[in-house]
Amino acid sequence: MGISFIILLVFFLNNLVLKSNQEPEVGIVEKLGNRLPLDVEFTNDDGKKVKLGDIIQKPTILMFVYYHCPGICSPLLTGVAEVVDKSELVPGKDYQLVTISFDHNETYEKARKWKKNHIGGLEKRIDKNAWVFLVGDSLAVRKVTDAVGFYFKPDGKGDFIHGAALYAIAPNGKIVRYLFGTEFNPFDFKMAVLEAEQGIPLPTVNRLLKFCYSYDPYGRTYVFSFTRVFGSIILLSLAVFLSFLLIKRKKDKKEDANE
DSSP states (O other): OHHHHHHHHHHHHHHHHHHHHSOOSSEEOOOTTOBOOTTOEEEETTSOEEEHHHHOSSOEEEEEEOTTOSSSHHHHHHHHHHHHHHOSSOBTTTBEEEEEESOTTOOHHHHHHHHHHHHHTOSSOOOGGGEEEEEOOHHHHHHHHHHHTEEOEEOSSSOEEOOOEEEEEOTTSBEEEEEESSOOOHHHHHHHHHHTOTTSOOOHHHHHHHHHEEEETTTTEEEEOHHHHHHHHHHHHHHHHHHHHHHHHHHHHHHHHHO
């Protein structure tokens, strides 16, 4: 009786753990550090087959939409266009944008139309290759959405239930930051791009920004790192003070020797 009870209890707890580890049906789960499957193939807005790894050659801002969406997809892309215009970073030079439709039934012609509308609405003039719109089959879409933790489902009426976010991707495909919602703070956007510049030399001012600010996962924004900056000031002051003492000591010894 006791052994049977223990077996049943273990079975119940095991099922409970498995359920708790299951991905949600709809939502966004952060998978920082994961890598995108760069060998996955999509069709770009020119109708050409391309591998994800051939596109992601620099820091990349990735987003998922579907092109006939009546809900948050248009506000998401509008929010991206607005933050691109407000940011001093230049698409195509400092970073690139990649939009993937997660509706595998959509065509590249529809992707091209959305690209024309959103790039045409920018105040900032950018190279057409700086913002790529893609479509792909269901397997390709699922591989990438699963990698970043983007989960969606059909609503039974031809549309989808889904969330909204931007994903900052390093040139090697590593996921380094999530920006949630449909409106984005230009500073948070810039910092996410800078974090994605892994292995790429940064201008001095950008290195300083990365040092002085850190990401707050609870507030989901970048905050001034007082501890890091204050600690550095203390260490620098201590180094200056010790250098002063060392120089003074050498000077005193020299004066004593000359007496």
